[in-house]
Amino acid sequence: MPRSLRLSFPDAIAALEAVGEPTRLRLIALLSEAELTVTELTAILGQSQPRVSRHLKLLVDAGLVDRHREGAWAFFRRSERGAYGRLAQDILETIDLSGAELAADRRRLGEVRAERAQAAEQYFARHAAEWDRIRTLHVPDSRVEAAMLAMVGERRIEALLDIGTGTGRMLELLAPKAARATGIDASPAMLAVARANLERAGLRNVQLRQGDVYALNPGETGFSLIIIHQVLHFLDDPARAVREAARLLAPGGRLLIVDLAPHAVERLRSEFAHRRLGFSREEIAGFLDDAGLDPVASEALSPLAGEGDVLTVALWMGRDRRRQTDAPFLSQTSEVA
Template identity: 50%
Template structure:
């Protein structure tokens, strides 16, 4: 009862209710909220502290930045969702807040697109050597879904989420989904994509694949998609992914089969030129995971060169 009363008191103030309505729509910083509401930063920060202390908002730190989003799990989350559902859609104050939020999101999207534009040539040069993204995604979905169109993934973690493509692809089938990446620019791209897709059950966080900001045994599915070849110690990355997998949970690794394209080291910072079936399966076993299957998708030859994309599936035993 005390928790519920504290939550009601925290939400029962105009500015804080506006903050909750905004953070229901997007992950926002203090700076974003200050611009939208037109109030001072200290005042907004005080309101945010009250909301976080009452478990109505969650703080997500990315380096020196902190994002705030609506808490979406537990009885207090259910209560606040019911309160927000009662807010009139035509309220002039809320309409103005939403218009300013859209302006902030448009500005953020423009900056993210500029970054993508600056780096698109590099990414496309690599992608032109291997299987079309659509074919890889089709194979990945087929493996995880088992051919069931109504498949569910439970709690999903995407390590090295980049632009958030895996979250956009699979988030609608997950109870919750988290994308982790070290690059703030990539996280901006991912956040924009998720907001555009309306995937409010998905969030992105800045983090290290060797020290994931995720609880032990809390994830149902973990994906490492085209990330392992950048890793200094791939075995450690797989071990860390295994740590957060719940019993019966599955790890999906998507990367290259062994190849000899040395320029990928020099020009694109690849640490490893692909992986054999055996070494990835060995890393999984050492992390107490059971390898289940591998699938190869041959790339398109370009000037006598091509890359094969390989998909590994492993599982943490239920007992």
């Protein structure tokens, strides 16, 4: 077993001590099911907030739980990587989770999730009309998504990042092909909708983070595939966003940009907050080049007969120029050749 999957003796004692307490073991079990806030955990466990926070801090300090802030909220999730992730998983797999206390926790977790989904749906309902309206302006999503899947290819994606994930649609489409996936968006409201959608889709390998496209900090680099779908036209500096994305790619990793081709529908600015009226092939090629990526594929989806006078959507794929040094290992697991 690799050394990175082993804990030192003192670290193992600290981790086992942290988990060796009823509330903390319940927390580990709950945080394996979902990413949760202190408020949600307090409601599920029926304990005071300071108490729950104290237990969470011990688990975070021991490396068994990851914490990340999203605006005023902090989300907690069971650590899934490295030796701590393995230890937490081994402990859970060894325990009979059908006991009364843990089963009651899971039932209350179900109620919390249902409330969360309802709140997100209400938000979505308020904005759905707008989104449906914009969809009717370009070629059908089904064509765009089929073209994206074809361009991404069959190989397994080791680490996927979706920048400006919105309601998480791209993660729903591509996370099933990925070992792990992360979605980033500036809007907590959008992320709330995404969280509900991804839970409904049963995608457990996805993390969502609040973040800005110009200051990405998803806690790691080395993504094998990054998606920027219908986001660049909102931005005042799309080239910078592409450079920032490229910085997070693994050597040989790929960036797939999907956006509108150049158009003249000025009202997209006034009605939908677009800054840019689409992008030409040359402009995107320049962005990719500046970011150290080679253009490797592109496709323009113009309207077909019967689709009406709708806007063309284009796909552009760039690949990181650095050579992979660990190709023989990665070729078994990653989609990067």
